[in-house]
Amino acid sequence: MSGARSFVVGASVCLAVVSLSACAKPDYNYAQFSPSTAPAGNVYFKVPQSWTEFSADDIATAQSTWSSDSTAKNLLAATAWQGAYDASAQPALTHVLGSATPSSPTVFASLRSLFDPEKPLATDAALRDMVVPISTLGSSVKILKDVKISQGAANGVHVVFSYTPTPGEDAETIDQTALFSGGKNAVYLLLVRCSSTCYEKNRDAIDSVTASYTIQEDQNG
Numbered sequence: 001m002s003g004a005r006s007f008v009v010g011a012s013v014c015l016a017v018v019s020l021s022a023c024a025k026p027d028y029n030y031a032q033f034s035p036s037t038a039p040a041g042n043v044y045f046k047v048p049q050s051w052t053e054f055s056a057d058d059i060a061t062a063q064s065t066w067s068s069d070s071t072a073k074n075l076l077a078a079t080a081w082q083g084a085y086d087a088s089a090q091p092a093l094t095h096v097l098g099s100a101t102p103s104s105p106t107v108f109a110s111l112r113s114l115f116d117p118e119k120p121l122a123t124d125a126a127l128r129d130m131v132v133p134i135s136t137l138g139s140s141v142k143i144l145k146d147v148k149i150s151q152g153a154a155n156g157v158h159v160v161f162s163y164t165p166t167p168g169e170d171a172e173t174i175d176q177t178a179l180f181s182g183g184k185n186a187v188y189l190l191l192v193r194c195s196s197t198c199y200e201k202n203r204d205a206i207d208s209v210t211a212s213y214t215i216q217e218d219q220n221g
Contacts, residue, residue, distance in 0.1 A: 028208075029053065031083055031109075038080035038113045039185035041154070041217030047107055048205050052091035054084040062093045075112065080186075083109040087194075087202070101165060101172040101195050105202050107209060108191045119184055124148065127157050127178040131191060134161055144173070151215040153182025158210070162196050173199035175210055182217055 028046040031053075035041060047053070059082050066072040084096040088104040095102040114122065128134055134141045145160035156179030164171045177190040190213050192206050193199075199206065 033081045033083060033109070033111065035111060035186070036080045038111055039183060040080070040111055040113075040181040040188065041152075041215050043109065043111065043188060044212070044214040044216070045109065045190065045209060046212040047085050047209055048087070051085045051087045051105070051107070054086070054091075054093050054096070056082065058093060059084055059097075062097055074115075078113045078115065080111045080113065083107070087205075099165065101170050102193065103170075103195055103198055105192060105194045105198060105206055108189070110189045111186060112189075113186050114180075114184065122180050122184045122187075124157050127180070127187070128159050128176075130178050130187070130189065131176060132161075132163070132174065134159070134163075137163060140164070149177070149179065151179065152217050154179040154188065154215050154217055155182075156180055156188070162199075171196040175199075175206055177210055177213055179215065188215060 027049055029049050029051075030046045031044065033043045063072075063076060066076065084093060085107040086092065086095050086102075086104065087106065088095055088102070094100075095104070096106040096108050125135060128146070129136075132141075134143070141161050141163040143159070143161050145158065147158050149156055149158050156177070158175075158177045160173065160175045162171050162173040172193060173196045175192040177188075179188045180186070181188070190210065192209055194202070
């Protein structure tokens with residue numbers, strides 16, 4: 001999870017004759033994640049400046065309770081980095097990592113090396129089912145968008161869907177961007193989600209996050 005940093009890009013120039021208070025506050029925080037030892041590339045994206053970012057240490061602490069689950073432990077060990085953001089006025093990592101439907105937009109991003117047994121199964125269908133097994137949900141899931149995407153040698157899918165995780169609860173909309181690295185040795189994930197009402201209300205902000213997602217791979221990606 002090392003190699004992650006976020007930085008705010010402000011106005012390029014503030015004229016000396018203008019007071020500092022007149023310099024416009026940036027609208028977005030720009031995140032950059034490097035692949036560390038993963039066979040992949042750098043990732044860049046932006047999130048609204050008002051959304052809270054959680055540190056790598058915060059994420060690791062929250063996930064420490066998963067250590068008793070061998071599958072989860074192995075997945076975490078293969079993860080090069082993770083990023084988490086919450087738009088809530090009362091931000092909490094449980095909004096991002098938990099199973100409950102968040103009432104404000106949350107963002108989760110990651111890069112993970114693939115295990116050898118996974119590589120022959122590295123298909124678009126596997127990417128669609130990466131977080132929620134939508135292929136098994138039938139009519140209970142509404143697909144709002146499903147397109148193939150590519151960035152350089154990396155290929156994958158951008159899927160937006162809504163469903164109700166638990167009967168009687170609010171419907172949730174998930175905007176998921178997932179790609180395999182050029183050599184199909186790693187998988188990139190960007191997940192933005194909240195209740196369907198929240199998603200429609202914050203559609204412009206969510207679209208700005210997903211549209212900014214950029215992968216830069218070298219020949220080893």
